[in-house]
Amino acid sequence: MGALSVPVRLTLAESGAAALAEAARDLDDADDARKFLAALENNHKLWLILSDLAERYAWDFPDRRLAEYVTTTSRKAGFGVQDEEVATLVQINRNVSSKMAQGRDIELIARRARLAWQENGRPGCQSLEDWLIAEIERKSKLSSSLPTVAVLAAVTKGVGAPARQGAYAT
Numbered sequence: 591m592g593a594l595s596v597p598v599r600l601t602l603a604e605s606g607a608a609a610l611a612e613a614a615r616d617l618d619d620a621d622d623a624r625k626f627l628a629a630l631e632n633n634h635k636l637w638l639i640l641s642d643l644a645e646r647y648a649w650d651f652p653d654r655r656l657a658e659y660v661t662t663t664s665r666k667a668g669f670g671v672q673d674e675e676v677a678t679l680v681q682i683n684r685n686v687s688s689k690m691a692q693g694r695d696i697e698l699i700a701r702r703a704r705l706a707w708q709e710n711g712r713p714g715c716q717s718l719e720d721w722l723i724a725e726i727e728r729k730s731k732l733s734s735s736l737p738t739v740a741v742l743a744a745v746t747k748g749v750g751a752p753a754r755q756g757a758y759a760t
Contacts, residue, residue: 598706600699602729607690608703609636609722614683616719617676627668632719633679634664639723643730652686 600608613633620626641657643649652660660682663675691699707721716724 597709598702600703600706603690604699605722605725605729607687607696608700609719609726610683610687611696611700612719612722614680618680630664630667634661636723637661637664639726
């Protein structure tokens with residue numbers, strides 16, 4: 591008798607953590623203009639969704655200033671984006687991903703996310719990141735899977751916007 595296969599399931603927080611980790615990896619690994627612009631666009635889309643969820647469900651996450659910085663910088667579509675800003679976006683994504691993972695190994699969560707994506711047949715030939723973004727949107731509509739405001743506040747405590755320098759100084 592063959593072994594039973596249990597489908598891989600991710601929570602909303604795990605999907606968000608994996609998507610942010612993937613977005614950070616894509617930004618960091620982009621080695622040509624097309625990949626870089628696609629990574630910025632996906633990062634922008636992801637953060638718009640996370641910001642919308644935070645507002646819709648009164649989450650204390652992501653911090654409004656942090657989300658505004660990320661979406662504004664990502665929205666530039668490569669025009670005038672400095673290397674330091676890309677490094678900051680990568681670090682923000684990694685930090686928030688780690689917080690959303692709630693102390694669990696983000697690489698393990700990312701592997702589980704990749705397995706779930708593969709189990710779903712890589713729907714519509716979507717990239718892993720696009721699939722994770724769609725999963726976040728789908729899961730956010732299921733009220734039973736939404737983390738509470740208190741849980742998200744505890745998870746994201748201490749995550750703030752980066753210090754602004756140069757043209758972004760206030």
